[in-house]
Amino acid sequence: MGYTYVKVKNKGGATVMAKKKLTLAQKYHIYTRGLDWEPTYVNKKDIYPYAEYEGIKIKDWNKWEDPFRMTVDAYWKYQAEKDRRFYAILDGFIQNQGHLTLSDARYLNSIKLFIQGVTPLEYMAHRGFAFVARHLPGAGPRTAGFFQSMDELRHTQIEVHAGSNFNRYYDGFHSMTHMHDRVWYLSVPKSYFDDAVTAGPFEYITAISFSFEYALTNLLFVPFMSGAAYNGDTPTMTFGFSAQSDESRHMTLGLQVVKFLLEQHEDNVPIIQAWIDKWWWRGYRLTSLVAAMMDYMLPKRVMSWKESFELYIEDQILEGLFRDLEKYGIRPPLHMEHSIKEKEFLSHDVYWILFSFTYAAAFHTWIPNEAEMEWLSEKYPRTFNQYYRPLYEKAREVKTPLPGDRFYYLSLPQLCQVCQIPMGFSDPDDPRNVVQRHVEYKGEVYHFCSDGCKWIFEREPEKYIQSWLPVHEIYKGNCFAEPPKGPDDVVPQVLRWYNIQTDNFDYFVSEDYKNWKEWHKDMATVVV
Amino acid sequence: MTAVETKRERFVAVDIQKSEDGWNVLQAILKDNPGAKIDDFPGYYKIKHPEKLLIRRETVENMMGRPWDTQEFNLVIISYAGNFAEWDDEKILIQWDTHM
Amino acid sequence: MAFGEVKALYKYEFEPRDKAEVFGDDIIVYAYWIDNRFFCSASAWRVPKNMKWKDFVNQISSLYGLDPEYKNVKKWEWFHFDESFKPEDEKTLIELGLRHKSIVKFKPA
Numbered sequence: 165m166g167y168t169y170v171k172v173k174n175k176g177g178a179t180v181m182a183k184k185k186l187t188l189a190q191k192y193h194i195y196t197r198g199l200d201w202e203p204t205y206v207n208k209k210d211i212y213p214y215a216e217y218e219g220i221k222i223k224d225w226n227k228w229e230d231p232f233r234m235t236v237d238a239y240w241k242y243q244a245e246k247d248r249r250f251y252a253i254l255d256g257f258i259q260n261q262g263h264l265t266l267s268d269a270r271y272l273n274s275i276k277l278f279i280q281g282v283t284p285l286e287y288m289a290h291r292g293f294a295f296v297a298r299h300l301p302g303a304g305p306r307t308a309g310f311f312q313s314m315d316e317l318r319h320t321q322i323e324v325h326a327g328s329n330f331n332r333y334y335d336g337f338h339s340m341t342h343m344h345d346r347v348w349y350l351s352v353p354k355s356y357f358d359d360a361v362t363a364g365p366f367e368y369i370t371a372i373s374f375s376f377e378y379a380l381t382n383l384l385f386v387p388f389m390s391g392a393a394y395n396g397d398t399p400t401m402t403f404g405f406s407a408q409s410d411e412s413r414h415m416t417l418g419l420q421v422v423k424f425l426l427e428q429h430e431d432n433v434p435i436i437q438a439w440i441d442k443w444w445w446r447g448y449r450l451t452s453l454v455a456a457m458m459d460y461m462l463p464k465r466v467m468s469w470k471e472s473f474e475l476y477i478e479d480q481i482l483e484g485l486f487r488d489l490e491k492y493g494i495r496p497p498l499h500m501e502h503s504i505k506e507k508e509f510l511s512h513d514v515y516w517i518l519f520s521f522t523y524a525a526a527f528h529t530w531i532p533n534e535a536e537m538e539w540l541s542e543k544y545p546r547t548f549n550q551y552y553r554p555l556y557e558k559a560r561e562v563k564t565p566l567p568g569d570r571f572y573y574l575s576l577p578q579l580c581q582v583c584q585i586p587m588g589f590s591d592p593d594d595p596r597n598v599v600q601r602h603v604e605y606k607g608e609v610y611h612f613c614s615d616g617c618k619w620i621f622e623r624e625p626e627k628y629i630q631s632w633l634p635v636h637e638i639y640k641g642n643c644f645a646e647p648p649k650g651p652d653d654v655v656p657q658v659l660r661w662y663n664i665q666t667d668n669f670d671y672f673v674s675e676d677y678k679n680w681k682e683w684h685k686d687m688a689t690v691v692v
Numbered sequence: 693m694t695a696v697e698t699k700r701e702r703f704v705a706v707d708i709q710k711s712e713d714g715w716n717v718l719q720a721i722l723k724d725n726p727g728a729k730i731d732d733f734p735g736y737y738k739i740k741h742p743e744k745l746l747i748r749r750e751t752v753e754n755m756m757g758r759p760w761d762t763q764e765f766n767l768v769i770i771s772y773a774g775n776f777a778e779w780d781d782e783k784i785l786i787q788w789d790t791h792m
Numbered sequence: 793m794a795f796g797e798v799k800a801l802y803k804y805e806f807e808p809r810d811k812a813e814v815f816g817d818d819i820i821v822y823a824y825w826i827d828n829r830f831f832c833s834a835s836a837w838r839v840p841k842n843m844k845w846k847d848f849v850n851q852i853s854s855l856y857g858l859d860p861e862y863k864n865v866k867k868w869e870w871f872h873f874d875e876s877f878k879p880e881d882e883k884t885l886i887e888l889g890l891r892h893k894s895i896v897k898f899k900p901a
Contacts, residue, residue: 393735394734480705578835578836597826624798626798
């Protein structure tokens with residue numbers, strides 16, 4: 165396929181059929197539309213039972229224009245090429261003991277968070293897009309959804325393989341799917357995607373293709389993968405860029421779907437706006453884990469969260485994307501202003517949370533060294549020295565019975581009912597305190613970290629009253645490997661249920677640190 | 693504390709891998725888009741322009757010294773800002789304010 | 793306060809996973825030290841409804857006592873949600889008006 169036949173006059177004047185190479189648009193149209201049909205003996209509503217209940221109205225699916233016209237033959241060819249290049253680089257890295265050239269073993273704690281938190285989401289995205297590929301009435305978006313479902317499975321695979329190479333030598337990589345379903349901080353990404361896949365096809369695609377993969381993806385992937393490059397982590401950089409090249413197609417799908425829906429019927433505008441509002445905030449809260457990683461876990465830092473937010477969100481999304489969407493009647497998301505106000509606090513708040521609970525986490529944390537604190541105070545001149553440096557100075561002095569010779573929060577935190585993060589987000593107007601909101605619904609009280617999460621709850625309370633909150637589940641006795649023998653056995657039984665082995669506590673008392681020193685003992689100096 | 697007012701820019705951009713092929717595509721873009729600027733990051737380049745970016749197959753082929761299909765752009769692109777206004781066998785055009 | 797409804801193919805209505813009944817004779821209470829970011833967020837405790845206030849304060853001191861400043865405070869000012877609150881040591885949590893998922897906040901008086 166790739167040719168069609170057209171009628172031409174030959175030199176003798178006769179009309180004959182001649183081969184003509186198809187343009188990209190023609191080829192794509194044949195591959196997608198040409199294989200679709202109108203049902204004659206089944207009702208279309210029975211074939212697509214989820215197409216209408218969300219209130220979205222489509223007048224004409226034929227108005228869908230394919231933005232990224234990748235045909236199946238091109239898909240196989242280029243995706244196979246991306247995989248070949250990825251596995252070749254990974255093999256080279258493994259064969260050459262590349263992990264020894266990482267800047268520092270502390271760096272890998274950022275990748276542990278990624279493998280535990282993000283990789284299982286790639287798998288859920290694979291399932292979510294398979295749903296879209298089946299349930300959207302238009303052949304064009306179904307095809308795009310099908311390719312994306314395969315992309316997401318590929319992403320899962322390359323990430324697992326990249327993580328697997330570190331699993332030979334370092335903590336935290338051994339039980340990603342087991343932990344994703346159980347461990348307290350991982351309920352944050354898990355609940356995010358569960359929220360998306362329990363929505364209908366139109367909300368799902370607005371949430372993931374548009375809000376996550378267009379608006380937010382760069383905050384996750386691009387600076388983070390540069391961080392990998394800066395710190396000698398070739399496998400992560402390679403899988404990041406390999407996945408991101410698919411993301412360009414995904415981003416395009418997201419934007420195209422939203423514009424298509426907005427143009428199809430004016431009744432769609434408020435529905436899409438509400439989804440943009442909800443999914444901006446939920447996705448933004450999710451990426452706060454990346455903020456902490458970027459500013460605290462990269463021994464060689466690329467840029468600050470604040471800088472990344474300004475580039476990827478304020479420039480590219482607000483000035484770029486949302487100016488573009490104004491003509492459709494769409495305004496920037498609700499609570500975006502608060503995200504901007506938070507940018508000098510967010511990474512610090514979240515790392516402080518992760519630091520506080522490292523005894524129960526499958527990664528290590530540490531107190532930033534002096535040079536790192538200098539970088540942080542330079543990048544955050546209005547907040548770091550004032551509100552956060554003092555916390556670490558005190559943390560150094562406070563000892564607990566647990567390994568690590570520093571402070572741990574020896575109890576359980578209050579979690580936000582929606583985003584499920586411990587409610588530790590500073591109030592930018594009163595930074596000595598966190599934001600706390602609550603609401604009463606049908607006789608029960610619910611607590612939230614922000615106006616954004618409270619708004620999301622109030623819009624669909626019956627969803628979030630079902631949240632599986634790790635802290636409450638521990639208190640209900642649902643998170644023990646075996647019933648605890650006494651109060652001192654509670655946390656150990658939870659850690660066993662999590663399958664945490666030597667993955668927790670401060671970096672400087674970890675196996676990772678011990679091994680790193682041993683493997684580098686012939687070097688003149690060991691970093692840190 | 694009030695929100696910090698930063699000076700924001702509106703631009704069209706493509707993030708290109710720092711591979712052999714990526715370098716050649718980057719050179720082609722620079723040639724065909726006077727006014728384009730490059731930001732250098734570890735592992736990738738960001739190429740920006742206030743209005744649009746045009747990638748022409750012919751220019752890329754001249755840089756590479758071999759035939760090049762516009763679909764191969766998929767192998768070097770990491771991310772982008774803007775819309776794919778056009779993508780055919782001869783060229784790719786990225787800009788804002790268009791219907792795709 | 794207007795709450796929205798979840799759009800679905802059926803009436804979308806469920807029991808709250810953490811409703812009061814699930815905890816029986818206990819309640820979840822949150823505690824928060826005002827103006828002190830050393831504790832990243834409020835803490836969560838599962839405690840009996842008829843726990844005496846002084847025993848509750850003793851229990852939460854296992855966390856808050858980690859801050860060296862804690863022992864220096866002679867008298868605390870208390871709040872229940874955002875209302876001023878004057879707890880008595882011998883009264884139970886329920887007698888003091890606490891409910892499931894109450895939050896008590898405190899700062900040096």
